[in-house]
Amino acid sequence: MKRRNGFLTAGLVLTCALAALxxxxxxxxPYDPNAMAAGPKxxxxxxxxxxxxxxxxxxxxSRVLKGAGAxxxxxxxxxxxxxxxxxxxxxxxxxxxxxxxxxxxxxNDALTAFPNILLALVVISLLEPGKKINVILALGLVFxxxxxxxxxxxxxxxxxxxxxxxxxxxxxxxxxILAIHMLPNTAPVLLPALTIGFNNAxxxxxxxxxxxxxxxxxxxSLGYMLSEAQGMLFAAPxxxxxxxxxxxxxxxxxxxxxxxxxxxxxxVL
Amino acid sequence: xxxxIFTLCSPRLxxxxxxxxxxxxxxxxxxxxxxxxxxxxxxxFSLISGDTATAMLGTSATPERxxxxxxxxxxxxxxxxxxxxxxxxxxxxxxxxxxSYKQPVWEILGAKFRLTLCLSLMxxxxxxxxxxxxxxxxxGRRRFEGARTALxxxxxxxxxxxxxxxxSWVFGVGLKWFMPGxxxxxxxxFAGAAVYLFFAAVALSIPRIAMTVRMLRxxxxxxxxxxxxxxxxxxxxxxxQVLRRHVLKNALPPVVTFLAQTMAEIVAGSIVVEQVFxxxxxxxxxxxxIAGRDYPVVxxxxxxxxxxxxxxGTAADLINQRIDPRLRIGGAA
Numbered sequence: 001m002k003r004r005n006g007f008l009t010a011g012l013v014l015t016c017a018l019a020a021l022x023x024x025x026x027x028x029x030p031y032d033p034n035a036m037a038a039g040p041k042x043x044x045x046x047x048x049x050x051x052x053x054x055x056x057x058x059x060x061x062s063r064v065l066k067g068a069g070a071x072x073x074x075x076x077x078x079x080x081x082x083x084x085x086x087x088x089x090x091x092x093x094x095x096x097x098x099x100x101x102x103x104x105x106x107x108n109d110a111l112t113a114f115p116n117i118l119l120a121l122v123v124i125s126l127l128e129p130g131k132k133i134n135v136i137l138a139l140g141l142v143f144x145x146x147x148x149x150x151x152x153x154x155x156x157x158x159x160x161x162x163x164x165x166x167x168x169x170x171x172x173x174x175x176x177i178l179a180i181h182m183l184p185n186t187a188p189v190l191l192p193a194l195t196i197g198f199n200n201a202x203x204x205x206x207x208x209x210x211x212x213x214x215x216x217x218x219x220x221s222l223g224y225m226l227s228e229a230q231g232m233l234f235a236a237p238x239x240x241x242x243x244x245x246x247x248x249x250x251x252x253x254x255x256x257x258x259x260x261x262x263x264x265x266x267x268v269l
Numbered sequence: 270x271x272x273x274i275f276t277l278c279s280p281r282l283x284x285x286x287x288x289x290x291x292x293x294x295x296x297x298x299x300x301x302x303x304x305x306x307x308x309x310x311x312x313x314f315s316l317i318s319g320d321t322a323t324a325m326l327g328t329s330a331t332p333e334r335x336x337x338x339x340x341x342x343x344x345x346x347x348x349x350x351x352x353x354x355x356x357x358x359x360x361x362x363x364x365x366x367x368x369s370y371k372q373p374v375w376e377i378l379g380a381k382f383r384l385t386l387c388l389s390l391m392x393x394x395x396x397x398x399x400x401x402x403x404x405x406x407x408x409g410r411r412r413f414e415g416a417r418t419a420l421x422x423x424x425x426x427x428x429x430x431x432x433x434x435x436x437s438w439v440f441g442v443g444l445k446w447f448m449p450g451x452x453x454x455x456x457x458x459f460a461g462a463a464v465y466l467f468f469a470a471v472a473l474s475i476p477r478i479a480m481t482v483r484m485l486r487x488x489x490x491x492x493x494x495x496x497x498x499x500x501x502x503x504x505x506x507x508x509x510q511v512l513r514r515h516v517l518k519n520a521l522p523p524v525v526t527f528l529a530q531t532m533a534e535i536v537a538g539s540i541v542v543e544q545v546f547x548x549x550x551x552x553x554x555x556x557x558x559i560a561g562r563d564y565p566v567v568x569x570x571x572x573x574x575x576x577x578x579x580x581x582g583t584a585a586d587l588i589n590q591r592i593d594p595r596l597r598i599g600g601a602a
Contacts, residue, residue, distance in 0.1 A: 006415060007415070007418070007419075010419075110302050110305065110306070113302075113530075113533065113578055113579070113582055114306075114533065114575065114578055115533050115534050115536065115537030115538075115578075116537070117537045117538075117540065117541070118536070118537045118540070118571070118574060121540070121555065121556075121559060122310065122313070122567075122571055124559070125559040125562075125567055126313050126314070126316075129559060129560060199425075199426070203428050206428055206430075207428065207430065207540075207541045210430050210541060210544065210545075211540070211541060211544055211556045212556070212560065213556060213559055213560060223430075226430065226431065226434065227430075227544075229434070230434050230545065233434065233437070233438055233442060233449070234442060237438055237442075240431075240434050240435075240438070241435075244428075244431035244434065244435070247426075247428060247431060248423070248426050248427050248428075248431065249426075250426075251425070251426035251428075252422055252423055252426035255422040255425060255426055256419065256422055259418060259422060
């Protein structure tokens with residue numbers, strides 16, 4: 001009996017809808033996000049301005065669309081660095097073991113004990129705060145250990161499986177075994193890890209930008225906008241509400257997707 | 270040899286001895302971690318702030334003057350020597366001088382440290398008090414499982430700075446229970462400060478409560494499927510009692526470890542929440558010091574926070590040793 005996986009469906013639908021909206025935001029927004037006086041100052045939500053306007057009369061919905069694009073692209077870039085480097089490290093140490101594996105895993109244990117954002121703050125202060133590329137680098141670096149740990153276990157468990165042995169007997173090269181025979185089989189572990197990583201990256205980026213040491217204008221992200229919104233909490237509470245809700249929605253939908261993937265794998269629907 | 274004799278004479282004494290031995294071992298490992306972290310931080314910050322002399326004198330300074338200043342500041346000596354001195358200073362309360370405040374770092378950080386400690390402990394108590402009953406309650410039930418999981422995901426999705434803004438809007442701007450942005454002095458207005466910190470702690474706790482409930486739920490459910498639970502229930506014991514007396518005991522060790530990790534997360538979260546609520550604690554100081562490139566302060570705060578993280582981890586391991594006899598044999602021997 002096959003039951004529907006509600007989490008996977010809901011997660012996919014929400015994520016795709018949000019992704020489509022964000023993609024749209026790259027090319028078209030209802031108003032120019034930086035145009036002053038696109039509407040009245042501190043205008044509440046209305047049919048013309050869905051999320052109202054801010055102190056300069058800028059359309060908040062347009063700004064949120066652009067900001068979500070910035071946040072999502074930084075999170076994806078971060079994820080790319082973390083996942084690729086982490087997988088590589090995990091695959092190599094998981095398959096070959098040895099003293100390097102021992103050493104790296106010890107280092108990993110020490111690093112994962114520390115909260116992401118704290119490490120990212122240290123790295124960003126070593127680089128230069130306020131630049132997009134540095135934020136991506138700092139966060140990407142910080143995300144490597146968790147991916148390395150997850151993939152290492154997955155690769156290590158595949159090392160002595162029969163079909164890998166067979167492939168080896170047939171003379172397949174190590175890179176081929178790693179990439180073609182093993183990597184697809186780590187998907188049940190890797191995919192949920194990717195969704196969690198994405199969410200952590202979104203939250204970490206938003207936190208850093210909120211603190212003013214992440215991305216700074218002109219390319220403002222949701223976190224920076226929220227800190228801006230906090231200053232106008234009296235005059236325009238809808239600014240904070242709209243921006244915050246988009247962050248929540250983003251993390252929530254990808255979280256549902258991850259939950260769905262996990263259940264799909266376990267067979268617990 | 271000594272431990273064997275103890276084992277023969279008195280099992281209780283040997284237990285204490287083994288635990289002691291384990292505690293020492295664990296403390297040594299924790300200390301090693303702190304040493305490594307502090308050295309890496311120190312090395313990294315010396316690397317980038319290597320040009321302190323140039324920064325102080327400007328680029329037009331002559332090489333002779335630069336060299337003289339470097340010698341005066343002790344920057345011409347090897348890294349390890351400087352690290353050793355800094356470490357000695359860390360334990361004797363001499364952390365150097367803040368470059369932007371021109372004050373000893375230790376003096377600046379003392380009061381801020383206490384404030385962050387209060388906030389974190391409050392939040393930790395809140396998380397433990399709410400999530401353990403909630404997790405147990407949730408694990409025993411099958412109805413609306415999907416809705417509860419969705420709610421849980423939602424709880425994890427709300428960043429603490431957004432909750433913080435919402436709370437200060439509803440309870441601060443709306444109900445006027447506290448003034449957002451104006452942290453009362455704890456000495457003059459203790460109740461006001463406590464209320465203020467409480468809301469900050471709530472904002473900090475919500476995502477972590479969701480995570481802890483989730484973790485506890487899955488651990489308890491795994492435990493509920495085991496034979497001893499079936500036996501206990503089939504012998505006519507009350508379900509709730511079995512849950513509290515038997516299952517909780519067995520499910521607790523991973524949760525304790527998880528809560529230690531949560532302590533670390535709280536510390537990191539307090540950096541953001543202090544910014545939202547404008548609480549003059551360590552986190553806010555860290556952010557402004559990073560922005561102002563005040564490296565002695567950044568370095569000191571990072572090491573203090575690292576200390577905290579390691580301390581929580583060590584404490585969790587020791588608590589687990591006490592509550593789980595199975596770990597005692599394997600871990601301490």
